[in-house]
Amino acid sequence: MRANDIPRVRALPIFANVSDDTFKRVTGTAYLQRFPSNTTLLMEGDVVDFLYVLLDGQVELQGTWKDKETTLAILRPVSSFILAAVVLDADALMSARTIERCEILMISGDAIRKTMAEDPVFGVAIARELSGCYRGLVRSIKNQKLRGGVERLANYLLTLRAKTEGGDTVRLPHEKRVLAALLGMTPENLSRAFSTLQGYGVEVNGADVRLGKVRDLERLARPDPLIDNHAPRAPDILAEADAELWSTERQRSGGGN
Amino acid sequence: MRANDIPRVRALPIFANVSDDTFKRVTGTAYLQRFPSNTTLLMEGDVVDFLYVLLDGQVELQGTWKDKETTLAILRPVSSFILAAVVLDADALMSARTIERCEILMISGDAIRKTMAEDPVFGVAIARELSGCYRGLVRSIKNQKLRGGVERLANYLLTLRAKTEGGDTVRLPHEKRVLAALLGMTPENLSRAFSTLQGYGVEVNGADVRLGKVRDLERLARPDPLIDNHAPRAPDILAEADAELWSTERQRSGGGN
DNA sequence: CGCGCATTTGAGGACTGTCAACTTCCGTGG
DNA sequence: CCACGGAAGTTGACAGTCCTCAAATGCGCG
Numbered sequence: 001m002r003a004n005d006i007p008r009v010r011a012l013p014i015f016a017n018v019s020d021d022t023f024k025r026v027t028g029t030a031y032l033q034r035f036p037s038n039t040t041l042l043m044e045g046d047v048v049d050f051l052y053v054l055l056d057g058q059v060e061l062q063g064t065w066k067d068k069e070t071t072l073a074i075l076r077p078v079s080s081f082i083l084a085a086v087v088l089d090a091d092a093l094m095s096a097r098t099i100e101r102c103e104i105l106m107i108s109g110d111a112i113r114k115t116m117a118e119d120p121v122f123g124v125a126i127a128r129e130l131s132g133c134y135r136g137l138v139r140s141i142k143n144q145k146l147r148g149g150v151e152r153l154a155n156y157l158l159t160l161r162a163k164t165e166g167g168d169t170v171r172l173p174h175e176k177r178v179l180a181a182l183l184g185m186t187p188e189n190l191s192r193a194f195s196t197l198q199g200y201g202v203e204v205n206g207a208d209v210r211l212g213k214v215r216d217l218e219r220l221a222r223p224d225p226l227i228d229n230h231a232p233r234a235p236d237i238l239a240e241a242d243a244e245l246w247s248t249e250r251q252r253s254g255g256g257n
Numbered sequence: 258m259r260a261n262d263i264p265r266v267r268a269l270p271i272f273a274n275v276s277d278d279t280f281k282r283v284t285g286t287a288y289l290q291r292f293p294s295n296t297t298l299l300m301e302g303d304v305v306d307f308l309y310v311l312l313d314g315q316v317e318l319q320g321t322w323k324d325k326e327t328t329l330a331i332l333r334p335v336s337s338f339i340l341a342a343v344v345l346d347a348d349a350l351m352s353a354r355t356i357e358r359c360e361i362l363m364i365s366g367d368a369i370r371k372t373m374a375e376d377p378v379f380g381v382a383i384a385r386e387l388s389g390c391y392r393g394l395v396r397s398i399k400n401q402k403l404r405g406g407v408e409r410l411a412n413y414l415l416t417l418r419a420k421t422e423g424g425d426t427v428r429l430p431h432e433k434r435v436l437a438a439l440l441g442m443t444p445e446n447l448s449r450a451f452s453t454l455q456g457y458g459v460e461v462n463g464a465d466v467r468l469g470k471v472r473d474l475e476r477l478a479r480p481d482p483l484i485d486n487h488a489p490r491a492p493d494i495l496a497e498a499d500a501e502l503w504s505t506e507r508q509r510s511g512g513g514n
Numbered sequence: 515c516g517c518g519c520a521t522t523t524g525a526g527g528a529c530t531g532t533c534a535a536c537t538t539c540c541g542t543g544g
Numbered sequence: 545c546c547a548c549g550g551a552a553g554t555t556g557a558c559a560g561t562c563c564t565c566a567a568a569t570g571c572g573c574g
Contacts, residue, residue, distance in 0.1 A: 044483050063395070065403040066479055072398060084388035084395075093395045093483050116381050123380030124373050130387040131341035137394040138320070138341075138350045141329060144401065145441055146322040148529070176553065184402055186531060191554055206539085222323055226301050226350050405561070433521065443563060448522050463571090 001032050001105060005055055008078050009105060012053065014129045015122075022119045030107040035098045042096040048085040050106040054078065057102030060178065061094045071181035072140075074099070074174060083130060086112055099178060142227050149185045153193045154221035155228055156183060157202065161211060162230035168214060172207045258289050258362060262312055265335050266362060269310065270386045272379075279376045287364040292355050299353040305342040307363040311335065314359030317435065318351045328438035329397075331356070331431060340387060343369055356435060399484050406442045410450045411478035412485055413440060414459065418468060419487035425471060429464045 001009065009015070015023055032055070035041065041052065044064060052059075059075045072094055075081055085092050086109040116123045143152060156179075160170045172179060180190035194204050200220055201213025211217055223231040258266065266272070272280055289312070292298065298309065301321060309316075316332045329351055332338055342349050343366040373380045400409060413436075417427045429436060437447035451461050457477055458470025468474055480488040 063399040063403065063483070065399060065481055065484060068403045070399065070402040072395065084391040087384050087388040088392070090392070091483075093392055093399075116384060117377055120374055120377040120380050123377050123384060127344050127373060127380060127384045127387060130384060130391060131344040134341040134387060134391045134394065135345070135347070135350055137391065137398065138329065141394065141398055141401070142320040142322060142327065142350075144398070145327040146320065146325045150529095187553070188532085188555085189530060192530095195554090224322055226320070226348075227322060444521070445523085445564085446562060449562095452522090 001027065001030055005032065005105070008055065009053060012078060012080060013132065014080060014083070014125050016125045016128070018119065018122045018125060022115060022122050026111050026115050026122070027105075027107060029111060030105055032103060032105050035102045035104060037098055037100050037102075039102075040095060040097045041104070042082065042092050044092055044095045046092050048082055048090070048092050049109050051080055051083055051086045051109060051112055052096065053080045053105040053107065055103040055105055057098060057100040057104075058174070059102060059104075060097055060099050060181075062097065062181075063094045069181075070184070071178070073136075074178065074182055076173070080129070083126070083133065087116075087126065087130070089113065099174070136229075139227050139229060144184055146227075149183065149189055150193045150196050151221060152183045152185075153190065154197060154200070154217055155223055157197075157209060157211060158214075158217060158221055158223050159228055159230050161214070168211045170209050170211065172209060258284065258287055262289065262362070265312065266310060269335060269337060270389065271337060271340070271382050273382045273385070275376065275379045275382060279372060279379050283368050283372050283379070284362075284364060286368060287362055289360060289362050292359045292361060294355055294357050294359075296359075297352060297354045298361070299339065299349050301349055301352045303349050305339055305347070305349050306366050308337055308340055308343045308366060308369055309353070310337045310362040310364065312360040312362055314355060314357040314361075315431070316359060316361075317354055317356050317438075319354065319438075320351045326438075327441065328435070330393075331435065331439055333430070337386070340383070340390065344373075344383065344387070346370065356431070393486075396484050396486060401441055403484075406440065406446055407450045407453050408478060409440045409442075410447065411454060411457070411474055412480055414454075414466060414468060415471075415474060415478055415480050416485055416487050418471075425468045427466050427468065429466060 009027065010023060015026075035057075041059070042048065054075050054077050056077050059081065060071055061073045061075065061081065062069055062071050064070075081096060082092055082094075084090075089109065112126075116126055143155070147155070157170060160172075161168070164170055174182070176190055177187045180187045183190065185193070194202065197217070197220075200216045201211060202217065203210045203212065225231050266284065267280060272283075292314075298316070299305065311332050311334050313334050316338065317328055318330045318332065318338065319326055319328050321327075338353060339349055339351075341347075346366065369383070373383055400412070404412070414427060417429075418425070421427055431439070433447055434444045437444045440447065442450070451459065454474070454477075457473045458468060459474065460467045460469065482488045
């Protein structure tokens with residue numbers, strides 16, 4: 001591992017509070033590897049020997065069944081992945097593939113399992129990381145099962161806005177077809193969903209999206225701290241004033257203003 | 258906790274390999290509580306003070322958003338739930354409600370967090386349990402996003418058959434409307450899905466379901482060890498027809514660039 | 515016996531996926 | 545600098561799936 005990557009890796013949640021000694025023991029045999037775009041790092045069902053830590057680039061986690069394919073997550077630096085399989089020394093449930101040139105640190109699974117059993121601080125850090133991942137998936141399932149396509153897109157845009165802290169303009173971090181897969185729809189439907197959101201002040205220009213009328217967008221999207229991970233704990237003012245506003249809006253379905 | 262419940266709790270994965278001392282320390286302040294049917298144990302967003310261990314009855318975990326509701330899991334004895342929230346000392350992302358009379362052991366969250374930090378064996382057990390839960394959710398998302406309603410039902414029936422090891426007849430462990438929610442559809446559609454499966458040898462009599470023609474059902478359902486948790490590692494004979502379909506699929510992912 | 519609840523069935527509508535054609539964007543090579 | 549080819553994105557027509565509403569049927573318990 002390169003010297004100037006160490007601080008970034010050290011700052012990962014899985015190393016929170018751990019001693020330098022433990023950190024060295026775990027990462028001692030790790031090595032950094034570069035991958036070109038569109039490379040499969042790991043196939044569903046493969047045995048997992050390493051914990052992967054994405055230092056640069058983007059990685060897509062996907063699952064397949066019977067010639068269908070779905071994206072479970074898209075990772076950006078710095079994050080680790082397939083921790084659960086490493087902890088259980090089990091095979092991977094999802095494939096991982098690069099969607100950009102990537103720099104990835106590969107940490108021995110054995111080292112992780114061994115060290116967990118010896119250093120409780122590290123064990124706790126792992127457990128906390130796994131808990132966070134678990135809760136991320138719970139949010140993801142709720143998002144998928146409870147919201148429609150347009151609502152998922154609207155919330156995605158609002159989440160993006162919250163994360164980038166830029167004014168009312170966001171830049172999509174992925175190709176639209178990748179974004180569509182992430183949101184659980186086809187590229188065609190993503191396109192139509194963007195059209196629908198025009199009525200809520202959303203203007204698309206390539207990868208740049210301007211959110212005029214954030215207020216209207218929020219009324220449609222209804223971000224929820226128990227799904228979206230940003231957003232106010234108090235449901236805002238817009239909670240009940242518009243139970244009926246909603247129904248009228250829906251009926252006009254295009255005209256809105 | 259009653260004396261004759263101890264072995265069952267002791268056998269939980271979260272206590273695998275832990276010393277008697279640690280076990281007593283964690284469960285020392287726990288207490289057993291009985292709940293009537295249809296009782297909300299925990300509401301989305303609530304602070305979580307206890308790890309719950311279901312000893313008898315059934316509990317449904319559900320998420321809500323904007324007057325919609327979805328079932329994430331249905332638990333049967335013996336299993337623990339909301340471990341992730343306990344580990345992070347965070348609020349619950351899903352509600353928990355009894356759908357039968359239940360006996361539940363409530364274990365102090367503080368005791369768990371504290372003991373994890375002191376006994377690495379316990380920490381590892383917790384991490385392994387969390388990993389298992391995480392992977393269960395991954396399977397669940399894949400099941401939800403990749404399969405249609407009829408396919409989900411077919412696989413559910415086959416999984417049930419594998420678990421109960423009874424001949425070709427299974428008994429549904431829940432009301433049909435609960436089952437529908439679990440499978441991510443409306444009761445009406447579950448009913449129709451059962452009708453569709455008549456063509457695959459499925460006969461329904463109240464809660465009893467006979468699976469004639471398991472073979473046909475499997476060809477429709479295509480159970481997959483990376484989703485369904487039972488099922489052969491070798492894709493069986495019925496994959497034979499499309500062995501090449503598989504390989505071409507694989508190549509497409511890996512072969513790009 | 516009758517009520518209440520779960521389940522089933524039917525009709526209609528909303529949403530999403532598929533297929534095909536078209537436009538736009540961008541990197542390559544002349 | 546421009547022309548070209550390919551990929552990404554968009555649009556329209558159409559079909560399939562799923563949901564909603566409404567009504568009918570079946571079942572258990574008072």
